[in-house]
Amino acid sequence: MEASSLNRLIEELKRLPGIGTKTAQRLAFFLMKVPKERALGLARAIEEVKEKVRFCRRCGNLSENDLCGICSDSRRDAALICVVQEAMDVLAIDRMGEYRGVFHVLHGALSPIDNIGPDELNLRPLMERLEETEVREVILATNPTIEGEATAMYLARLIHAKRGIKVSRIAHGIPMGGHLEYADEVTLSKALEGRREIQ
């Protein structure tokens, strides 16, 4: 049997995070067997995401429009900004349904050895936001890793130097070395609640 197209699908699936050869084969066979419409639905969804989703102009979150759903929601408290490393973290915090402020996504954390310095992060737009809009508090919710901590300390210095905005750091309900996206809702909610101000 000539099945090079099936092999190609398996190869493509293997490139996805967390998918090994076995899983890729199982998924490929599954897709081959389901009705054509369902399989093509998946293909179209991928195509649509790639064509439509980009980064929000203001906060760096994933968005289909110029501004993301959170930034364009007028019921949100725009004077409270929660700074996170990845767009995944926005999802994790918003899922709790308790946080009513807005976000800023850095797309990473300071890691000089990996060539990620301040210029490689989505930092300048944040500083511009602080200049242009009335901001009361910035919550630094970067991961409790050495890189996340360094990023928080660095940001705290920059923001303090600018003007009197309250800067706080999420509490360590999340253990050192952990990643926000893996935290459960209770842990996250406690971490936000117990945030402390950085002087």
Next chain:
Amino acid sequence: MPLYSSEAIVLRKIDYRDADRIVTFLTPDRGKLAGLARGARRLKSRFGPYLETLTHGTLIYYDREGKNLIHVNHFDILHSFRKLREDLFRSASGQYLAELVLGLLPEREAAPETFQLLLQTLDRLQKGVETEPILRIFEIRLLVLSGFAPRVESCVRCGGQAAPFGFSVEQGGVVCRDCRSSTVAGVRPVSRGVLRFWEQALALKEERFDRVRLEGKLNRELRDLLHHYYRHLLGREIRSFVFLERLRKEIAGLTPQRENGTQ
């Protein structure tokens, strides 16, 4: 599959696949070792939260023949150097030390003295008042331990002592007054103070560490020289050094109180 146990310091971690990490350790008996830590990024990982850069612990691992990566089985923490993590400059300084060790050491070659040097220096970094002398002493001692020390006692070309000396990265040491003129480009001036501190850094006894002073101008000269030399050895820029420089310029001026190690 044989199981090993060793003291280790985490030098670097790289995210790998969905929830795994590739971690590079420094161990006394087998030097630099890279290993796969499965599931290390999960919140409830069996490694706990401690498989983090610059933590000191006991590493349990499998090492299969012919494999480049060890398989990390367990890592129990001994020191997390928490104070070091909680200060921007000290944290960045610690990462700089790790970058030098990573760049200079070969894999799987015993390095008990380098291990002790790094461990003691991380401890000094979190306790010490001044961080700059601690960094300079580390840089000098690491060169000696790794076999890359430049010759500083006498001229690399004639063995002479005629001052003033110059320093040549390409020739690997100091060049005397007489040989300087015949040595082509790349010789930079080096003061007596630098050479004196160099000697002192190698001879220094443990209990005297806290009393080492390094005046600002001399520190800058030494820092530039060592940076130049390390960059030559590694054949590339030392990224954490550049970051530290940036912090000095950008951040130190922002706060009223003087930051440690920013002279």
